Amino acid sequence: MSGLISARQLMLMILVARISVMVVFLPVVTSGDARQDAWIAAILATLAGSLLGALMASLAMRFPGKSFGSFAQDVLGGILGRAVAFPVALTLYGMAVVRARVLALVIISEVMRETPGWVFGLSILVAAVYGSTLGPDTMGRAAEAILTIVMGSIVIGIALVLISRVGPATNLKPVLERGISPVLKATITPLFYFATSAATVLALGKYCTEPSRLRRAVVASLLVSGVVLTTVAALVVTTLGPHNAGHRLTPVLALARVVFFEGVMERLDLFLIAIWVLGLAFEVTLLLLSSSIILGDTLGLSFRHVAVALALVAVVPLSLGVTTLFDYRQVISPEVTGPVTLIVYVGLVGLVFVAALIRGKGRKDG
Amino acid sequence: MYLESLADEAAVKAAVTEPLLLWARPDFVRDLSRASLLDQAHSRLILAQDIKRLDTMGDVLDKVLKGHAVLLVDGTEAALAVETKGWPSRSLEKPSSEVGVLGPQVAFTESIRYNIALVRLQLNTPDLVIESMSIGRKSRTDVRLLHVDGVARGEIVDEVRRRLLSIDTDVILDMGMIRNLIRDDPFSPFAMDRLTERPDSVAAELNKGRVAVLSNNSPFALVLPAHFSMTFEAAEDQYMNPLTASVIRITRMMAYALSLLGSPVYVAIVTFHFELLPLPVLLNIAATQEGVPFPIGLTAFVTELVMEIVREAGVRLPQQFGPAVSIVGALVLGQAAIQAGFVPPGLVIVITMGTIASFAVPRAEKTISYRLLRFPLLLLGATIGLYGVAFGLLMLIYHFSSLKSVGVPYFTLYTPGEVQRLTTEAIVVPPQLSPVTRPLGRHDRVRRGRSPKPRDPKASGRGGSRR
DSSP, X not given: XXXXXXXXXXXXXXHHXXXXXXXXXXHHHHSSTTGGGHHHHHHHHHHHHHHHHHHHHHHHHHSTTOOXXXXXXXXXXXXXXXXXXXXXXXXXXXHHHHHHHHHHHXXXXXXXXXXXXXXXXXXXXXXXXXXXXXXXXXHHHHHHHHHHXXXXXXXXXXXXXXXXXXXXXXXXXXXXXXXXXXXHHHHHHHHHHHHHHHHTHHHHGGGBSOGGGHHHHHHHHHHHXXXXXXXXXXXXXXXXXXHXXXXXXXXXXXXXXXXXXXXXXXXXXXXXXXXXXXXXXXXXXXXXXXXXXXXXXXXXXXXXXXXXXXXXXXHHHHHXXXXXXXXHHHHTSHHHHHHHIIIIIXXXXXXXXXXXXXXXXXXXXX | OOOTTTBOHHHHIIIIIHHHHHHXXXXXXXTSOHHHHHHHIIIIIOOXXXXXXXXXXXXXXXXXXXXXXXXXXXTOSOEEEEOOBOOOOOOOOOOSSSOOSSSOOOOOOSOHHHHHHHHHHHSOOTTEEEEEEEEOXXXXXXXEEEEETTTSOHHHHHHHHHHHHTOOOSOOOSHHHHHHHHOSOTTOSSOOSEXXXXXXXXXXXXXXXXXXXXXXXXXXXXXXXXXXXXXXXXXXXXXXXXXXXXXXXXXXXXXXXXXXXXXXXXHXXXXXXXXXXXXXXXXXXXXXXXXXXXXXXXXXXXXHHHHHHHHHHHXXXXXXXXXXXXXXXXXXXHHHHHHTTSSOHHHHHHHHHHHHHHHTXXXXXXXXXXXXXXXXXXXXXXXXXXXXHHHHHHHHHHHHHHOEXXXXXXXXSXXXXXXXXXXXXXXXXXXXXXOEEOSXXXXXXXXXXXXXXXXXXXXXXTTSOOO
């Protein structure tokens, strides 16, 4: 089997994908009812997401050299296995399309207001299909370079915000003023994003040369990205204030706008978007690749062919008129992401895991 | 039998003709059969180090065409090939494309024998393996595969050997033809190997676990496998203070980024994201652009193109004319274009800085393909701004990540097993801090142990001799 990756590369791939989309999904933490407790929601989502990720990695560890599309059939039989694998693959694929569309939305809302949105959506799709067809090993190496750029920009950005204008810590108080319920509700959507990233292990685990280290790799990547998410959420709330942060669709970009160099550079957020494009496009590629691997194994096709076919299908939703960011709020609302997380990542993946345990399928150390 | 143009006539005379005439007495010849005459000539008469017995006419022709003298005896079915190679070649000279202040000042020549000797002088170990082969149906070019036994990975040596032996072409004129025939990805514009004219560089790379290919008629050695970080390495880095060498390498990386991204980012900002700039800078740029009849993207594209033409013309022209063309192109043409209002001065500054920065990258053979990347990036920056530049970079990262050099990934940063690359190739670590290992080596991995830490002689000399 060609295109093999190490556990460390898998960790980097998930990490790049996770921290890059923070710009987009941060509103789901800050804009809900959690307000000043957004950082607590971020911590809870990280912990729950890591737990879910550990379970998915454990499942993948039981079946080294196989993807969810294959081992679901081994565990549940051909028809039921396919019926379970399809929704998981399609959820990953759907998230790839949503991410590409959100990227287009953010760019036309924040930067290039006169350029048609499909230009950005389709160009991301081109990058995603190119990266997917190059295979997991190429993506593993690309993650190393992109992580360096994205992580570097985040560290520099946080430092600049701290130097320039960090708000009073009192903005984070009072803690749990409205009880735990709003915080738990704000946890649902980030948990969905964590679970989506972790679910890539169900596809990429097939190519990992160190299956026994899958769980450690997945959990480590989710915990590190959780730390970044919590830090940025706290920074956003303290600097912009809980009320202001709650009403912004792209609070991280608003945070970046507080930084400027007198007489040198007026806006930092544009560079942030340019760098974020690298990370987000990488995540779209990763999701397209993962869904293609699972679908390919389910249907007995090469993942490269499936990736091209899926990309062609995605042309339609990405070409439709993209005019506003507000419809994005509905996609990421807990009312949508909660049931999807429960049904797909807990229900279907959990079903295969429990069935594998009961029927004694796969390696015992998983 | 020998070819006058390829054999050294003095060597033929000293090794073959004179011994035969002086020592082959009539009684000596008369007492021997024809077959043993050849054996006796081999063992007692001919004064040469390399004598080979040949059994076929094909071998005879091959040896004659390679400059050997071949001794044929009437009535025998064998012949003797005597090493008498000697053709005109230039003497040793300084490197011309890898100029350095420190280190050995000698470059390869077109003679493969000289070149092997130059490498051997640097790497005087019995573990240096030199494999011979002929490539090219008509040219039958002498090619040597060099590696250090126990240091280079067997699978890499095997793969390079397999690729060399599988070359099926009529003529090999230079190493450039070999590199094109054995490269991993024929559709990529980027070189996934390293061409060098410095014997010390070849010795250093062999010692790291790489293999080298030398070819007759070529003053360049091909080093495999290559890594992206080698683009920023100069031969003299290993002779410099580690801290200085690291800073210079990082400067080269920044120069490379400037040459690649300078004009695309400038065009993107001026066209789409001028709100990034402070008001005084913005007003300054707007004032200089006033009256320029073409869009800034088109102007930048044409200016970059003209700059490439000037550079190419300067390289191809004889040495006496090259600088003149550069001066006319860069100074006169640039000044005239600004005064005529065709090109804004800011753009000329950015493009000139990018061009100068590209010269700071030591690998001339690689910078050509990298330089051309500016054009698609410029196009993307001019049409969809910084997003386009980021998109172009992403595609480049994907492409680079997919490249392999003899099966070894060309573009890695932290891949397991390659971590040492950061300390041995991207930055130079002082020997006191860490031992240097071979990232590509499998056995004998430590190249240099930890150096002794300096000690004050006064403090350490307390137990010394006393009167």
